[in-house]
Amino acid sequence: MHDLHEDWSIDTSGKEINRSFKFRNYYQTMAFVNAMAWVAHAEDHHPDIEVGYNRCLIRYSTHSVGGLSDNDFICSAKIDALLPPDG
Numbered sequence: 001m002h003d004l005h006e007d008w009s010i011d012t013s014g015k016e017i018n019r020s021f022k023f024r025n026y027y028q029t030m031a032f033v034n035a036m037a038w039v040a041h042a043e044d045h046h047p048d049i050e051v052g053y054n055r056c057l058i059r060y061s062t063h064s065v066g067g068l069s070d071n072d073f074i075c076s077a078k079i080d081a082l083l084p085p086d087g
Helices: 026-043 070-080
Strands: 017-022 048-052 055-060
Touching (some): 017 070, 026 048, 026 055, 055 070
Antiparallel strands (some): 017 055, 048 055
């Protein structure tokens, strides 16, 4: 977790990490979601996603292990890399 953006958090069960993203408009939100989908496809590791007009919630968990795996943290770091360091 210490290598991820500070907005990532572990849920109370300890089985999921999540982060909310805010954008200025729908276009920026969808551009981010499409870029994130490309990362998920390339890594063959797919998060749960909730999308609204100017927001997106990403939740990573590895169902096959019943909680968190290295893949969740690797993919989260790749999602972080899609945005500017202060984003």
